[in-house]
Amino acid sequence: MTVNVMHSQRLLSSRVVRSLRSIALVSAIVVVAGIAFSPERMWANWLLVSYYAVTLGLGGLCLVAIHYVTGSTWSVAIRRIPEGLSALVPVAAVGLGVVFLVRPELYTWTMGDFGSLPESALAFKRWWLDWSFFLIRAVGYILLWTLFAWAIRKQSHQQDTNREVRHTIMNRRLSAIFLVVLAFSFSLAAFDWVMSLEPAWFSTIFALYNFSGLFLSTLACVILLVIWLEGAGPLAGVLTDEHLHDLGKLLFAFSTFWAYIWFSQYMLIWYSNITEETVYFISRMHGPWLGFFVLNLVLNWLVPFALLLRRDMKRHRRVMVLVAVVVLLGRWVDLSLMIFPPVLGEMLPSIWEVGAVAGAASLVILWVARALVRVPIVPVGDPQLPDSLHYHQ
DSSP: OOOOOOOGGGTSOHHHHHHHHHHHHHHHHHHHHHHHHOHHHHHHHHHHHHHHHHHHHHHHHHHHHHHHHHTOOTTGGGTHHHHHHHTHHHHHHHHHHHHHHHOGGGSGGGGTOOOSOOHHHHHHHHHHTOHHHHHHHHHHHHHHHHHHHHHHHHHHHHHHHHOOTHHHHHHHHHHHHHHHHHHHHHHHHHHHHTGGGSTTOOOTTHHHHHHHHHHHHHHHHHHHHHHHHHHHSTTTTTSOHHHHHHHHHHHHHHHHHHHHHHHHHHHHHHHHOOHHHHHHHHHHSSGGGHHHHHHHHIIIIIHHHHHSSSTGGGGOHHHHHHHHHHHHHHHHHHHHHHHHHHHOSOOOOOHHHHHHHHHHHHHHHHHHHHHHTTSOSSOTTOTTHHHHHTTTO
């Protein structure tokens, strides 16, 4: 099999680049208008798309780290795609930083409103949610993730030149450390950035629930990118039905895992019937949020489960593209249910949401393409590449 090692300068034609930049420009105008006419809603959207992009970057790095730690060979040929996604972490973090610094009022505790909490819990939350401490932690999370992403990508890229196995060994070590760091840091980040929007509410599996959505949406994004790159040329003759099938199995499995964690959180809160916990679901199962509540389950679990149950569907590119798009939309709905209810009384998707999502999506595509353009699209120096290219042959 001949490997196409061309860089990705031809991934995006000049016409596509101009279109994406135009979308980003129009979206920027919409965002500015939204900040002027509907600031709470627009800043909530900004928080959502920034957090969404950060989790896609983290998910890409997590996928690469799992690949190294498990000694997997099948995914070597397509590893550069999640590596490219990991480049999103620092740039998307800038969006989060803007929200934290310009609109801290999204978090009611910054104005002293912690809701109805017992004194013991209130004392701890006042200490933990000190604004300076909050910002220091946020910078710490981002720096850790960015450094790991840079170090792992650096080792991978250097291997293209010298083809030495020591880079693989080093990345295994870095990946093992990163996965431990990620477990702790992302749990705290999810608590800080999302759960603290409702400081009186708590869930002990909220971080795991967020991680399941992170990994599921990352798999969907990787599937879209590899199919696109196959059609564009760089992965033509590299991506096989076997690779796509394994990605489909992972998407199917993690869709069900997401549903399991969703049900675990809901069932335990419903069964215990503690007022401080049930308020979260009561506010989301009545009124304007009920449609989102149902749609969340349909997009993130029911559609992927039904369409990917058969083996041949996991090898069908159009079906996989459809399911991946549905899952990415489902992730937006899921994050909307976490972020919007405590900030907005009610919401129907409008131009503000369209502007924020379209702008973020265009910038994500441009940034990931920029990351991929600097290196061969296939890790040609990896000693396990032949095994990946001839996977199940």
